[in-house]
Structures are given as structure tokens and as C-alpha cells.
Amino acid sequence: MLPAIISSADLRALNTFGISEQAERLILVENEVQLCQALAVAKQHDWPVTLLGGGSNMVLAGPLSGLVIGMRSRGRRVTARHSSSVIVEGEAGENWHQWVCWSLDHGFHGLENLSLIPGTLGAAPVQNIGAYGVELCDVFDSLDALDRTTGEIKQFDRQACRFAYRDSVFKQQPGRFVILRVRLRLSTQPIPTLDYAPLAAAWRNTGLQQPDSRVISQLVCQVRRSKLPDPAELGNAGSFFKNPLVAAEHAAALLGRWSDLPHYPQPDGSVKLAAGWLIEQAGWKGYCRGNVGVHRQQALVLVNYGGARGADVMALAGDIQRDVLARFGVELEMEPQLIGG
Structure with a gap:
């Protein structure tokens, strides 16, 4: 049986950024049959469809017309x-x-x-x-x-x-x-990956000699909580910008000026740079503008201090992108998907 379709649904609780935008219609489906039925109804009425998972990697830029389908299947x-x-x-x-x-x-x-x-x-x-x-x-x-x-x-x-x-x-x-x-x-056997310096340091501090995946999971949670805000307390979509890939020559030129720039050579010869470092060096870490800002502990994360709209988030993101491009010649690409509007 198809669940009820909710009209004029507020999506604030369904996106981790906590942005309040309305879906013209919303339905939460629990299995494949309900999904196909919902899509059939949308096709019958010529409604555009937006698919919604956990709402953790998106920025709502405006109201969503048609039918929003939330996936709630379990197993x-x-x-x-x-x-x-x-x-x-x-x-x-x-x-x-x-x-x-x-x-x-x-x-x-x-x-x-x-x-x-x-x-x-x-x-x-x-x-x-x-x-x-x-x-x-x-x-x-x-x-x-x-x-x-x-x-x-x-x-x-x-x-x-x-x-x-x-x-x-x-x-x-x-x-x-x-x-x-x-x-x-x-x-079925532990295969620890401890290349990330803070995680490796946290592992060494445990004094454990044998790999333990559950302990590593707990350490990862500790590291994440120390650096990233909890969306339940401060709206955000996690890392807002991808770590950019640049040509080796470009990376060498940047390292000539900023020797402490974190950089990671890639198999194809390009170099991955730390977007958070670039944003922090440009002075944006902890910046606040009205209801939106850059997190005080992690420059990669844009946050909603309450009541922010998608346009507010995107305006701040655009200013950061332009500034980083002007200072370092590096284009930052946003990670979350822009939806609505």
C-alpha cells in the first residue's frame, strides 16, 4: 500500500544543514514496491521527482516542486x-x-x-x-x-x-x-588503515599491539567529533569543499611560497591539496555572516547558526571560492549537491 503523500512539507528535519524549505509533496517509501508506485504516480501527474536519502550531502536552495521521495527501506x-x-x-x-x-x-x-x-x-x-x-x-x-x-x-x-x-x-x-x-x-580479519596522522597518533596512545577494528572505529568517532560539528546541534553538510587536484607544477609553485601546505601526490601525477588549509590561510576559519559561517574548528565546514537559507550558504561559499582562487589560483568545488530553487 502506498503511504500518504504529504502536501507542503517542511524539509528542515530532513536535511542536516537544517535549512527550512518546503516540498510541494513528500512521500516516504519503505520498499521497492512503494518506490515504483510513487514514481508511477509522479509520472501520471507529470510531477518532477527529487530523491532524498539522509539529507546529509545537500544544500536546499529553494522550494522543491513536484514530488520528493524519501528512501526509508531497511534490511x-x-x-x-x-x-x-x-x-x-x-x-x-x-x-x-x-x-x-x-x-x-x-x-x-x-x-x-x-x-x-x-x-x-x-x-x-x-x-x-x-x-x-x-x-x-x-x-x-x-x-x-x-x-x-x-x-x-x-x-x-x-x-x-x-x-x-x-x-x-x-x-x-x-x-x-x-x-x-x-x-x-x-x-574477516582486521586490516587497519592508519595513514591519517591524528588517527595514527590516537592509536599509538592506546598502547594496543594487535589491530582492533572496533577500537579504531571509536577513535575515528573521537577524531571526527573533535573536528566536525554534530548536525543535530549545528546544521551543516560535513566537508563543503573537495580537496582540489592541481598540476604538479602548480603545487610546486605553491609549496615554494607556503612550505607547510599539506599536499598528496596522486598516481596520475597531479597533487591533491588540503582545501581546509587554503580556506584557513585565507582567513575564513571562524568567520560569521548573519546566520551562516565557517566552523571555528574546521574551515572545510560551513554551518547554519539558525534560520539560514540556501541562498545565504551559497553566497558565503561563492565568496570563499573567489578568494581562494585569487590568492592561490586554485578552484574549489563544493561537495554537497544543490537542490531546489
Whole structure:
């Protein structure tokens, strides 16, 4: 049975930035059948459709016309066991951090560095989420998605997803695919990734000699909480800008002037720079303008102090982008998707 469609729904509680915008119509679906029914109703009435997961990687720039579909499907399972790994499958509406905790409770390893990332399992491949040296694509097996152009349910392996840094085919073709469920290949033995300096230091301070994924998860949560604001307390969409990739020559020129600029050479010869460092050096860290600002502890995070609109957030983001470009010759690209308006 199709759930009720809510008219003139306030989306403030459904996006982590806490931006109050209205959806002309909102429906929360709990399974694939309800999703297809909702899409059929939208097609019948010629309503545009917006898909909404956990609302953690978006900026609402205005009211949303048509039908907003919130994915609330649940379910977790082990689909295959191998000598040193398992395939685990989860429905798109699963909370990401709870999914990580479930995997650790079952003795599966590989997601601990991705602990406490807000959002849903279904949204994770869109952004190819990553943190502390691990990306989703590192443990990805496959997913099922509904192709709205054909009505077919397709299976995507890692290659078909076209994963890149904070990117995928689902982000490149917004609105075409609805991710239904995701499968990951996790290890049955600890495989710690401790390349990130603060995480490595926190691990050394434990004095533990044997790798422990649950402890690493707890440390990741501590590091994240020390640097990133809780969306439940201060509205935000996590890291607002991607770490930019620049040519090696450009990076060398910048390092000639700022030797402490964090930089990470890439396999293709480019160099990844720390966007947060660039923003902080430009003087934006802790900046406040009305109801929006840059977080006092992490320059990568824009925050809503209460009552901010999407236009306020985007105006501040644009000023930061222009300033960083003028100072360093580096273009910053925003991570969250701009929706509505």
C-alpha cells in the first residue's frame, strides 16, 4: 500500500544543514514496491521527482516542486562467505553509521575508518564517501539500481559505477538512477588503515599491539567529533569543499611560497591539496555572516547558526571560492549537491 503523500512539507528535519524549505509533496517509501508506485504516480501527474536519502550531502536552495521521495527501506544481510571475506548487503535507507556498527558487531572489518559519516547506505556510492584513508570504492562489490529512463533494475559492479574522488556515475547523471541496495566485500580479519596522522597518533596512545577494528572505529568517532560539528546541534553538510587536484607544477609553485601546505601526490601525477588549509590561510576559519559561517574548528565546514537559507550558504561559499582562487589560483568545488530553487 502506498503511504500518504504529504502536501507542503517542511524539509528542515530532513536535511542536516537544517535549512527550512518546503516540498510541494513528500512521500516516504519503505520498499521497492512503494518506490515504483510513487514514481508511477509522479509520472501520471507529470510531477518532477527529487530523491532524498539522509539529507546529509545537500544544500536546499529553494522550494522543491513536484514530488520528493524519501528512501526509508531497511534490511541487512550476509549474502556470501569466503575464506577471508564476506559479502554483506543492505537496503538503501539504512543509516550509514548504524550499518558500520552492525558490520563490526558481526566481526567484519573494512568500514571502521568510515564511522560516523552522516547519511544513508544508498547515498554512499553517489559521493563515493571517504575518510581517513579509506573510500567506499575500496570495499565495494556491487549494487542494484532502478534506471528511471527504462524502468529496469540494473546491477552495477565497481567499474560500472565509475568511481572517482567524491564522484560516481550516479552523481554524473543525477536523477536517472535510484539506488535500491548495496553490497560490500568486507574482511574477516582486521586490516587497519592508519595513514591519517591524528588517527595514527590516537592509536599509538592506546598502547594496543594487535589491530582492533572496533577500537579504531571509536577513535575515528573521537577524531571526527573533535573536528566536525554534530548536525543535530549545528546544521551543516560535513566537508563543503573537495580537496582540489592541481598540476604538479602548480603545487610546486605553491609549496615554494607556503612550505607547510599539506599536499598528496596522486598516481596520475597531479597533487591533491588540503582545501581546509587554503580556506584557513585565507582567513575564513571562524568567520560569521548573519546566520551562516565557517566552523571555528574546521574551515572545510560551513554551518547554519539558525534560520539560514540556501541562498545565504551559497553566497558565503561563492565568496570563499573567489578568494581562494585569487590568492592561490586554485578552484574549489563544493561537495554537497544543490537542490531546489
